[in-house]
Amino acid sequence: MTSIAVQAFADQAAPARALALALGAPFRPIALHRFPDGEVMPVVPAPAGAVIAYCSLDHPNERLIALLLAADAWRRQGVERLVLVAPYLCYLRQDKVFHPGEPLSRDVICGLLGAAFDRVLTVDAHLHRTRNLSQALGGIEAEDVSAAGPLAEALAGPKRPVVVGPDAESEPWVRRIAERVGGETLVLHKTRRGDAAVRLRAPDLSAVRGRPVMLVDDICSSGATLIAAVGLLRTAGAAAIDVGVVHALFDAETEARLKAAGVQRIVSTDTVAHSTNHAPLAGVLAKALRDEVKS
Numbered sequence: 151m152t153s154i155a156v157q158a159f160a161d162q163a164a165p166a167r168a169l170a171l172a173l174g175a176p177f178r179p180i181a182l183h184r185f186p187d188g189e190v191m192p193v194v195p196a197p198a199g200a201v202i203a204y205c206s207l208d209h210p211n212e213r214l215i216a217l218l219l220a221a222d223a224w225r226r227q228g229v230e231r232l233v234l235v236a237p238y239l240c241y242l243r244q245d246k247v248f249h250p251g252e253p254l255s256r257d258v259i260c261g262l263l264g265a266a267f268d269r270v271l272t273v274d275a276h277l278h279r280t281r282n283l284s285q286a287l288g289g290i291e292a293e294d295v296s297a298a299g300p301l302a303e304a305l306a307g308p309k310r311p312v313v314v315g316p317d318a319e320s321e322p323w324v325r326r327i328a329e330r331v332g333g334e335t336l337v338l339h340k341t342r343r344g345d346a347a348v349r350l351r352a353p354d355l356s357a358v359r360g361r362p363v364m365l366v367d368d369i370c371s372s373g374a375t376l377i378a379a380v381g382l383l384r385t386a387g388a389a390a391i392d393v394g395v396v397h398a399l400f401d402a403e404t405e406a407r408l409k410a411a412g413v414q415r416i417v418s419t420d421t422v423a424h425s426t427n428h429a430p431l432a433g434v435l436a437k438a439l440r441d442e443v444k445s
């Protein structure tokens with residue numbers, strides 16, 4: 151059996167250790183040297199036959215460089231199999247050239263990762279216009295793991311909830327959460343007007359009057375989408391609103407604005423380290439990686 155270890159930089163040691171524990175594999179930290187001019191140099195631990203690199207790619211402009219340099223170091227150490235676990239996979243939202251002069255960021259970033267790793271595992275990737283993650287990564291093995299189970303478990307409690315999504319793209323999460331917690335579903339219509347400006351509409355919100363609502367989405371970044379949805383739902387008479395998001399990319403100020411808008415509870419998975427993390431994913435990630443520790 152090939153020796154395998156889960157490795158991560160210090161800032162992601164906690165979820166990486168939890169994954170290693172769930173897999174029954176050792177955890178090894180990667181050292182990161184910072185030069186005075188801001189350049190970085192990872193120093194990877196003693197070689198293993200295979201490496202599971204845990205590196206969620208929020209703060210991508212910092213983390214991508216360190217990760218790609220580490221991949222080079224692993225190969226130079228003779229690592230034969232390199233598996234990247236990036237619970238949040240960055241730059242997928244720019245999945246087309248929306249206006250002349252823009253890049254196709256998804257293809258640039260996925261191209262780099264696909265060339266560096268043998269397999270990439272992520273969680274609820276923003277694949278709304280990307281049919282095939284493996285193809286985007288240049289044909290390497292790739293999986294998009296669903297966080298619906300742990301998120302539904304963390305949200306569960308309110309009786310007869312209405313599970314609401316703020317836009318058509320959130321429909322798969324609405325459906326998967328509602329299958330687990332029960333209740334009705336409702337999907338709103340969104341028009342984006344800028345990075346932090348959206349307009350939401352709903353033909354009929356009567357279903358939420360006096361009912362608990364679970365408002366779910368894959369990403370919360372500026373918070374504009376969820377804050378607008380909370381406004382509509384409150385006006386429509388929702389009894390209590392809980393929010394569930396997979397990737398918590400929002401800051402403390404946005405969290406305070408969501409609470410001030412009337413959100414009772416905010417629950418996120420731990421794909422991005424955040425004060426709202428109540429749905430750990432080590433279990434579902436380990437399940438998807440079982441074949442790596444068995445071979």
Ligand code: R5P
Pocket residue numbers: 317319320345346348367368369370371372373374375376
């Ligand atoms: C969009 O397609 C996503 O599913 C989210 O709705 C979006 O990224 C949320 O962004 P924000 O919090 O900035 O409105």
